[in-house]
Amino acid sequence: MKDINYALMLISANKFDGAKDLFEELLQDDPGNQDILYNLGMCYTELDKPEKAVETLSECIRYYPHYANAHVALGFAYARLADDEKAKIHFLRALEIEPSNPYALRNLGGLYGKENDYEKAIQCLEKSFSINPDDQQTAYGLGYSYLHIGVLDNADKFLKITIDLDESTKIGSLAKDLRREIAEINLKEKGFRIDAMFYCLAALQFFKDKNPERVKKVAFEIGMKGRQGLDINNPDKKYTLNSMDGSFSGLQLVSYMYVGFKMIDSKQDIGLDISEEYKQALGLFNKERPHGYTIH
Amino acid sequence: MDIQFIDPVPAVLEEVKSVTGKGVKFIEREDLATYALLKMARKNMPSHLIYYKKEHDEIINHLIVHECGHLFRIFKCPENQRLMPYSDQQIKYNALQEIENEIMALNKNLPEDRLIHIINLWYNGLLRQVTNLPPDIMIEKWIYDEFPVLRPFQLRTLKKQHSESVAGLTDTVRKITPHTILSASNIMNYAFFRILGFHIGHNFIREYSSTPYIRKGKKLETITEKDYTDSHEGDNLMIDKWAAFVNISNWFKWRGFEDVPPNYEQMV
Numbered sequence: 001m002k003d004i005n006y007a008l009m010l011i012s013a014n015k016f017d018g019a020k021d022l023f024e025e026l027l028q029d030d031p032g033n034q035d036i037l038y039n040l041g042m043c044y045t046e047l048d049k050p051e052k053a054v055e056t057l058s059e060c061i062r063y064y065p066h067y068a069n070a071h072v073a074l075g076f077a078y079a080r081l082a083d084d085e086k087a088k089i090h091f092l093r094a095l096e097i098e099p100s101n102p103y104a105l106r107n108l109g110g111l112y113g114k115e116n117d118y119e120k121a122i123q124c125l126e127k128s129f130s131i132n133p134d135d136q137q138t139a140y141g142l143g144y145s146y147l148h149i150g151v152l153d154n155a156d157k158f159l160k161i162t163i164d165l166d167e168s169t170k171i172g173s174l175a176k177d178l179r180r181e182i183a184e185i186n187l188k189e190k191g192f193r194i195d196a197m198f199y200c201l202a203a204l205q206f207f208k209d210k211n212p213e214r215v216k217k218v219a220f221e222i223g224m225k226g227r228q229g230l231d232i233n234n235p236d237k238k239y240t241l242n243s244m245d246g247s248f249s250g251l252q253l254v255s256y257m258y259v260g261f262k263m264i265d266s267k268q269d270i271g272l273d274i275s276e277e278y279k280q281a282l283g284l285f286n287k288e289r290p291h292g293y294t295i296h
Numbered sequence: 297m298d299i300q301f302i303d304p305v306p307a308v309l310e311e312v313k314s315v316t317g318k319g320v321k322f323i324e325r326e327d328l329a330t331y332a333l334l335k336m337a338r339k340n341m342p343s344h345l346i347y348y349k350k351e352h353d354e355i356i357n358h359l360i361v362h363e364c365g366h367l368f369r370i371f372k373c374p375e376n377q378r379l380m381p382y383s384d385q386q387i388k389y390n391a392l393q394e395i396e397n398e399i400m401a402l403n404k405n406l407p408e409d410r411l412i413h414i415i416n417l418w419y420n421g422l423l424r425q426v427t428n429l430p431p432d433i434m435i436e437k438w439i440y441d442e443f444p445v446l447r448p449f450q451l452r453t454l455k456k457q458h459s460e461s462v463a464g465l466t467d468t469v470r471k472i473t474p475h476t477i478l479s480a481s482n483i484m485n486y487a488f489f490r491i492l493g494f495h496i497g498h499n500f501i502r503e504y505s506s507t508p509y510i511r512k513g514k515k516l517e518t519i520t521e522k523d524y525t526d527s528h529e530g531d532n533l534m535i536d537k538w539a540a541f542v543n544i545s546n547w548f549k550w551r552g553f554e555d556v557p558p559n560y561e562q563m564v
Contacts, residue, residue, distance in 0.1 A: 009536070
């Protein structure tokens with residue numbers, strides 16, 4: 001006996017192919033079932049078969065014209081077919097039926113974002129997020145939109161939420177990349193960073209008698225930490241490492257990482273550009289090194 | 297010591313090959329908590345692996361057939377619909393947060409390092425129970441019905457399992473175990489042994505009389521007997537029902553049978 005609950009379990013485990021097969025079987029016995037039609041349509045979209053999704057979800061809507069989530073899913077399938085006009089019609093229809101439907105708001109926000117109308121995108125996404133604060137896609141959409149209009153604090157806040165919700169997903173990874181971009185913008189906004197130069201100098205001192213393995217260990221550990229986002233504009237020494245004693249500020253760690261990676265492979269792209277600060281520090285280090293000095 | 301198979305084990309192993317397309321390789325290993333342990337072959341593995349202890353007795357024949365029972369159930373399900381329960385650090389952390397107050401209350405009685413060790417035992421033990429006992433019921437019924445020659449070994453295995461389970465009824469365990477875990481564990485054990493006891497004609501539930509677990513245990517038994525579909529899909533739905541019944545639905549998740557870590561074959 002086939003069970004719709006098992007098909008839903010397969011969806012929860014992202015096994016859409018198996019779920020699709022099961023829903024197709026279930027549909028044969030119960031052709032007008034709302035849940036089967038809706039979930040089967042969603043599976044087709046996930047399996048990159050948007051034409052079949054449109055067909056199935058249109059059927060669902062034919063039976064249940066006031067089913068808001070089916071309109072959202074149909075809109076999403078149209079968006080996959082690059083038919084944004086029809087997608088918008090169905091997202092708006094879903095909102096007519098259910099004005100606070102968070103998925104309709106999220107997807108409509110996404111469409112506005114695609115049209116570069118970030119103001120409207122943020123309006124929709126903020127509303128969606130207030131209803132459904134655990135939705136990673138909405139949080140990411142907000143981070144992305146705020147970044148595009150240059151409101152970096154908000155962008156960083158929502159990207160951090162995206163990562164905190166689940167860093168193992170593709171979106172979590174994209175959010176980490178965007179946070180690094182924001183850190184870079186923040187870093188460069190202030191021009192030449194004398195503090196970064198001194199941190200680079202301290203790093204050169206620290207690494208000078210360490211073997212390459214040790215340098216690599218420190219640099220990689222900071223790199224991993226950096227994937228979560230390092231707060232480079234806060235001077236508080238709030239970070240610690242397993243590979244190095246003491247407490248460090250965000251910029252200090254970035255500088256150590258930069259120097260570490262440059263020592264391992266000078267051609268390596270570190271992501272954050274403090275090349276000028278590093279160059280100056282290197283000049284000072286090479287000049288002063290014979291006499292020796294201590295950086296505190 | 298090589299395993300001396302008794303009938304019907306060789307025939308069951310042959311059937312494993314026919315149903316799953318892969319044979320079973322036996323590997324001797326001393327650091328096992330039980331006499332035998334199965335690792336089901338994934339696509340990139342040439343065979344299923346059964347680890348066994350050098351020192352064993354005929355009871356191992358029942359254990360092997362039991363593990364083959366798991367293989368039959370899973371491999372009879374279409375490949376793209378096979379699901380396995382799993383947990384990771386995040387899931388475990390979230391689960392333990394749900395019973396944080398109960399753990400903190402116990403903290404007074406236990407040193408910290410011991411507490412962490414025990415927390416891991418609780419968590420892993422309860423997960424093993426909730427994800428294994430439902431299919432184990434169906435497998436033990438199948439063994440009893442299909443292989444009468446194995447019944448004496450089956451009874452010995454179940455008695456051994458039962459004696460470990462009733463330890464959960466003692467005052468010593470009660471004092472060092474969070475209520476949620478103790479209650480869930482005893483309710484599930486009660487349902488498991490009640491169902492199997494009736495099936496094989498042995499009273500396993502005497503020790504539970506006048507314990508607070510009987511009412512819920514009987515309810516879980518009723519749900520199980522009434523709603524169980526005898527298949528891998530049915531196992532997984534029943535596991536979810538058991539987890540919901542004892543309030544530990546968030547303690548594990550599901551993933552595809554093939555979605556295992558790359559070093560799965562080496563993990564024991």
